[in-house]
Amino acid sequence: MRPNVPDTPAWNALVEHAEELGEFDLRAAFAADPERASAMTVDGADLTLDYSKHLVTADTMSLLVALATEADVEGHRAAMFGGEHINATEDRAVLHTALRAPADVSMSDAADSGENVVDDVHDVLDRMAATATRIRDGEWLGHSGESIRTVINIGIGGSDLGPVMATAALAAFTADHLDTRFVSNVDGDDLGEALRGVDLARTLFIVASKTFTTQETLANAGEARARLVEYFDGDDSAVAAHFLALSTNAEGVAAFGIDTDNMFGFWDWVGGRYSLDSAIGMSLMIAIGPEAFRAMLAGFRAMDEHFLNAPLERNLPVLMGVLGVWYRNLLGLSTLAVLPYVNDLARFPAYLQQLDMESNGKRIRLDGEPVVGETGPIVWGEPGTNGQHAFYQLLHQGTTVVPADFIGVLQPHHDIGEHHDLLMANLFAQTEALAFGKTADEVRAEGVAEHLVAHKTFPGNRPTSTLIAPKLSPHLLGQLVALYEHKVFVQGVIWGINSFDQWGVELGKVLAKRLVAEIQADDPAPVTSHDSSTNALVERYRAARRARLG
Numbered sequence: 001m002r003p004n005v006p007d008t009p010a011w012n013a014l015v016e017h018a019e020e021l022g023e024f025d026l027r028a029a030f031a032a033d034p035e036r037a038s039a040m041t042v043d044g045a046d047l048t049l050d051y052s053k054h055l056v057t058a059d060t061m062s063l064l065v066a067l068a069t070e071a072d073v074e075g076h077r078a079a080m081f082g083g084e085h086i087n088a089t090e091d092r093a094v095l096h097t098a099l100r101a102p103a104d105v106s107m108s109d110a111a112d113s114g115e116n117v118v119d120d121v122h123d124v125l126d127r128m129a130a131t132a133t134r135i136r137d138g139e140w141l142g143h144s145g146e147s148i149r150t151v152i153n154i155g156i157g158g159s160d161l162g163p164v165m166a167t168a169a170l171a172a173f174t175a176d177h178l179d180t181r182f183v184s185n186v187d188g189d190d191l192g193e194a195l196r197g198v199d200l201a202r203t204l205f206i207v208a209s210k211t212f213t214t215q216e217t218l219a220n221a222g223e224a225r226a227r228l229v230e231y232f233d234g235d236d237s238a239v240a241a242h243f244l245a246l247s248t249n250a251e252g253v254a255a256f257g258i259d260t261d262n263m264f265g266f267w268d269w270v271g272g273r274y275s276l277d278s279a280i281g282m283s284l285m286i287a288i289g290p291e292a293f294r295a296m297l298a299g300f301r302a303m304d305e306h307f308l309n310a311p312l313e314r315n316l317p318v319l320m321g322v323l324g325v326w327y328r329n330l331l332g333l334s335t336l337a338v339l340p341y342v343n344d345l346a347r348f349p350a351y352l353q354q355l356d357m358e359s360n361g362k363r364i365r366l367d368g369e370p371v372v373g374e375t376g377p378i379v380w381g382e383p384g385t386n387g388q389h390a391f392y393q394l395l396h397q398g399t400t401v402v403p404a405d406f407i408g409v410l411q412p413h414h415d416i417g418e419h420h421d422l423l424m425a426n427l428f429a430q431t432e433a434l435a436f437g438k439t440a441d442e443v444r445a446e447g448v449a450e451h452l453v454a455h456k457t458f459p460g461n462r463p464t465s466t467l468i469a470p471k472l473s474p475h476l477l478g479q480l481v482a483l484y485e486h487k488v489f490v491q492g493v494i495w496g497i498n499s500f501d502q503w504g505v506e507l508g509k510v511l512a513k514r515l516v517a518e519i520q521a522d523d524p525a526p527v528t529s530h531d532s533s534t535n536a537l538v539e540r541y542r543a544a545r546r547a548r549l550g
């Protein structure tokens, strides 16, 4: 089947190549070339990518890199770092790379007459560091004069997933005397549980919202504020010592009742899902300390520099990006599993789900035309080895081929018994089994009864990347996040889409607002304004609500 891809020289060459390649066999490829692994292993900053277990030849990679060149990844990369308004549908620059630029680097929004945004970034970072240090050192006092013990970040989507993921990833670096909690869902059980057992006199709420208009966040923050004021016998002035805001919307913050002295700002050129390294990372900075936070920023920067400077054929984000395009467009595979063999990265797949799917889940190109062929993959995953005891069955023997990124570190934080050897042995065993499988003859040779041979045969040829790093440190985490940010960018450029807007999340938000009004209306008349399914569901809920509230 000829894949449905654009008709350009590099695409056409790839389509032809895919057809010629036919049934690629990893066993044969490794047998034919003893240098395959070393030729297909590349370093970038502290990360090593082995992509030799992919369904590609050296020619495939050259053609894929030619595709990236044809799409002008390098030109788009320069435009992004140069502050051009590549987020054209929102007329915004995309400058999250400025958030980790050293103070002596100058970057600017191209529409803003060259004003250096890196100075603003460092001003905010310095203020964040001063406040985080006071909180960590017990010098920031609550309304009744006690130091802070619990920090509760209230935010959702891009204002939650990054800090949640990173606080878990860097658990080994967090302060023992501080408990960091996260509330995102408008399900009251989320806030209810986060507040369970906390001493409000020693609790700091951080309201993280770029727009400061998000329904869920304002509902949670409003309730937290009400609880705090009630705790202090109706004394509104308590809010100042117990609330910080992270936002681009100073007016919204003030209207909510948080003093803008307690606000840490960022800018419209930071997308929500690209904001972990902005003020949105405040809860993380308090947990790990300013020095570790700055080390994470330096890690981001190290990967930015690799992305900027390494030749495309040895550039990790480019290689991972084009491999994704190969599977999505040429081989018709629709998902990507991310499988960290690093338990602290448990939330990394969920973080990448937003980064990738919100960025590249698009069907209209920047020129307004529908895309030709597929765009962003469905991203999912869980840490190994846990996943091995669950969904790996499908990876090995299912009817769907799932390309996967395996991530491992050479050194654990807690070097307990032989745990790390077992963990890494499992990682290597899985990628080996996925690549090479087990033939029917091999199964027979083990003396397996004939009627079970097919059941015990593994087809192999299941493609994986292996990413290896020395140790999960703040610096390494920054590199890892930036690697995937730039991978997503490369793919967005090749697909000709805008990776930086998110109109797809709007419709549901608008409909939800209308439905809230209908659900809460005193009018006992049945709801008829929707389809019959939605009307009936709303009616059922309204009846239960009337009974619940009396």
Ligand code: G6Q
Pocket: 156, 157, 158, 159, 208, 209, 210, 211, 212, 213, 214, 217, 271, 272, 273, 274, 358, 502
């Ligand atoms: C991210 C998205 C989205 C956003 C949330 C929260 O790129 O735009 O996940 O981060 O909707 O938005 P606020 O930070 O404005 O509350």
